[in-house]
Amino acid sequence: MSRHLPPPPPGSYPALVRTSSLPAHMSWPQAAAQVEPPGAEHVSPFRLLAVLREYKWMILGITLAVSAPAVFAISRIPATYEATSLVMIDTRKASFRDLQATVAQADVDAVGINTQVEILRSHGLADSVVQQLHLTDNPEFRRAVDARPLVGRLVAEVKGLFSPVAPPKPLTPYERQQATTGVLMNRVSILNDGRSYIITVTAHTGDPQLSAAIANAYVSTYLDFKRDLKIQAIRRANGLLDTQIAPVRERLRKAEDAVEQYREQNGLVAAQIGPDGQGGTVADQQLTQLNSQLVTAQADLAMATARYGAGHAGGTASAPEVVASPMVQQLRSEEAQLGSRVASLSESFADNNPTLQAARAALAQVRRQLGAATSDVVTSSRKEMVSAQARVDSLQHQITELQKQVASESHASVQLKQLQSEANAARNIYQDFVGRLEQTSSQAGLQESEADQIAAAQAPIGPSGPKRTQYSALAVLVGLLAGIGAALLRSRVTQGVRSLAQLEALTGLFGLGLVPSSQGGPMRHYRSGSTGSIYVDAVENARNLMAFGQDRFRAQVILVTSAEPGEGKTTFAVSLAANGGRDGQRTLVVDCDTRQPSALRVAGGAAAEAKHGIVHDVLPGVDVFTFASEARERGAMVRVDELRQMLDQMRPIYETIVIDTPPVLAYPDAAVLAQQADGAVLVVRWNETRQAVVNAAMRRLRAYDVRMLGGVLTQVDLNQLGAAEGDMVRYHAHYNRKSLAA
The missing domain is CATH 4.10.860 (DNA Excision Repair, Uvrb; Chain A)
Structure with missing residues (x-):
């Protein structure tokens, strides 16, 4: 059932004060500065799905x-076959570990394993595999060597456009050998996982048998290389030892004879001769013992001095020795008990009380005993300090006397130590050579490699790639x-406006609503009296704001315009009036677009009726007035005084008057005629009208100080709305289905 709204009482609409719909605290430049760039809003999952659709x-x-x-x-891509051989690095077969002249064994650590990996990856080992398997004659490797890279072919084609290009020069046998080695290194991967002693050798080719042969050849060549390296090391070590051991032995004998002769000549009798032939004199040994005793005595002196000093620095009563004394501890305990007794008796008796006097006498006696015990402890600490000082002085005197004796032997001792050092060096070298000679006498272990092939590569059954x-x-x-x-x-990058929030941030206008696209125009929704249409409800929301909203939204005479043609302003203007007629109001649409009047056609009237004057009941409760006389003939806008007179006549008759004007960027009609309306509404086509165009339209309207009621987004695709506005549409559809079912 239609709702019949009574006409508004006089004065219910605000006066024609030319103010914008910006908040009171925000100016137009401030609002423009808050415009978010396209796409700056949060991309919700619904928005993402809408974009995908x-x-x-x-x-x-x-x-x-x-x-x-x-x-x-x-x-x-041709199929490839992968064959893998496993090698374990093992050092237990070598019969010695300190032979530094021979090849050093691979330590079982990251450095040793990485060294073996790099040996397997070396160019020389790959070159040996190429020669062993005759890969230079293999068809697959010949194709890979002869193939020209894409970049090279392109460069040759470009050069051929300007000058003749000579055919490529055939490869020499050495060049083909090196090129084949490079191809092989690219098709073999040697890896270690860093957690074991296992090294994997994997070959990738187009022939399963060839892949297995390459992987096994790599391992066998590596093992042969390690074995040959050891044999060569043994030969070098034996030759070196044979030529060097006799001179080293003679050098050792001469060095030891020189030490003994010098000791006898200078009377340097050693207190004790060690296994290396060295030893100190008796004076040296005595000086060492006295120095050790002096260190101990100085430590005792320091402790005694510290104890005595601590007692004097903090008071004798707080000295550590005093505090630790059992006698002092007992007397202090008795003092505390008697003090407590005296304090207790003093509260109960007078000073002349015999019991109190006896207690005070006992307390005084204990304190005298405590003082005497404390003095005894301090005296004992001082005596201990004096005794320690005398011990230190005695030892220092003995050391001074002994140092004089040692000084006389110092020059000869220096020369003796030098001779002993030379003898020791010669002895170490000789012992090292003897040990190496013994080690190289056993060569069975050295002839074995320090690595084992624990799994030979097998020809794969199927291809390993590509996947x-x-x-x-x-x-x-x-x-x-x-x-x-x-x-x-x-x-x-789309420059259109996609949400009311973006419209408000861009223009400073309040978003009056979203009007979806509709087939058939206003006639379909208002002439048939259909209910539950989201299009009708969207226009109704905008009309309710301008009828019952805050004062800044209310208006009886509403001017509708847009920035450019094709944005749906006339359809919205007619629909806005039709919504009022649907609720029992009398509404009027004034078509002020003298150049292309279309309000009557959009409302469903006959094209022949588009002449100057009014046509009644084009839609239920909607009349259409068209300015199309002399203004159309001269291609000018409606005269302001003519529009003012017409509005003065129509205001008492119609509850709502909607003025349709040309686009504001095409002609100034909207900005000029808006002075006669209560407010203006800017229609923006959703996702189509560029933001720069909307800003230009707002600048022109504000230049004329037009009172803006708000903005409307038209021709909205409801399936591509953002999260918040999309939720509103879904809520409407869900609620409408429930109301129809009820």
């Missing part, structure tokens, strides 16, 4: 364009992501 064909096209060539190229299914799926995924990224990028 909108650009689904572009996403599909990009996905196919990226993935189809990739899948085709993947399908053309066409995974690679194809990855290519499709990359293409899909590229398509989605392109869709999101296109959506973000």
Whole structure:
């Protein structure tokens, strides 16, 4: 049932004060400065799904364009076969560990394992495998060597456009050998996981038998190299030892004879001669003992001095020795008990009380005994300090006398020590040579490699690559992501307005509502009297704001304009009036677009009726007035005084008057005629009208000091709204279904 709203009482609409709809604390430049860049709003999952739906064909096209060539190229990749041989590094077969002249054993650590890995990866070892397997004659390797890289072919093609290009020069046998070695190194991977002694040697070729042969040849060549290295080391060590041991022995004999002769000549009798032939004199030994005793005596003196000093620094009563004395502790305990007794008796008796006097006498006696005990402890500490000082002085005197004796022997001792050092060096060298000679006499262990092949490579049954299914799926995924990224990028660079929040931030206008796209125009929704239409409810929301909202939104005469043509301003103007007629009001649409009047056609009137004057009941409760006489003939806008007179006549008759004007950027009609209206509404086409265009329209309207009621987004795609506005649409649809079911 239609709602019949009574006409508003006089004075219920605000006066025609030319103010904007900005908040009181914000100026237009401040509002413009708060405009968010396109895409700056939060991208919700609903918005993402809307973008995907909108650009689904572009996403599909990009996905196919990226993935189809990739899948085709993947399908053309030849199959490869992978064979792996395992090598374990082992040092237990060597019969010695300190032979530094021979090859050093590989320590079982990261450095040693990495060294063996690098040996396996070396160019020389790969070159030996090429020669062993005659890979220079293998068809697969010849194709790889003769193939020209893509960049080289492109460069040759470009050069051929300007001058003739000579055919490539054939490779020499040495160049082909080196090129084949490079190809082989690219097709063999040698790895260690860092947690074991196992090294994996894996070969990748197009022939399973060839892959296994290469992996096994790598391991056998490596083991032969290690074995040959040891044999060569043994030979070098034996030759070196044979030529050097006799001179070293003679050098040792001469050095030891020189030490003994010098000791006898200078009378340097050693107190004790060690196994190395060295020893100190008796004076040296005595001086060492006295120095040790002096250190101990000085430590005792320091402790005694510290104890005595602590007692004097903090008072004798607090000295550590005093505090630790059992006698002092007992007397202090008695003193505390008697003090407590005296204090207790003093509270109960007078000073002449015999019991109190006896207690005080006992307390005085204990304190005298405590003082005497404390003095005894301090005296004992001082005596201990004096005794320690005398001990230190005595030892220092003995050391001084002994140092004089040692000084006389110092020059000869220095020369003796030098001779002993030379003898010791000669002895060490001789012992090292003897030990090496004994070690090289046993060569059985040295002739074994320090590594073992624990698993020989076998020819694989099936190909190991390429993984066409995974690679194809990855290519499709990359293409899909590229398509989605392109869709999101296109959506973000779109300069249109997509939400009321963005419209408010861009223009400072209050968002009056979102009007969805509609087939059939106002006639479909208002002439048939349909209910539950989201289009009608959206226009109704905007009209309610201008009828019952705050004073800054209320208006009887409403001017509707847009920035440019095609934004749906006339359809919104007619729908706004039709919503009032639907509720039982009398509404009037004034078509002030003298150049292209269309309000009557949009409302459903006959085209022949589009002449100057009023047409009644074009829609229920809606009349249309068209300015189309002399103004149309001269291509000018409606005269201001003519519009003012007409509005003065119509205000008492109609509850709502909607003025439709040309786009504000095309003609100044809207900005000029808005002076006769209660307020203006700017219609913006959703996601189409560029933000720069909307800003330009607002600058023109504000230049004329137009009172703006708000802005409306028209032709909205409800499936592509953001989270908040999309929720509003879903709530409306859900509630409308429930009301219809009820």
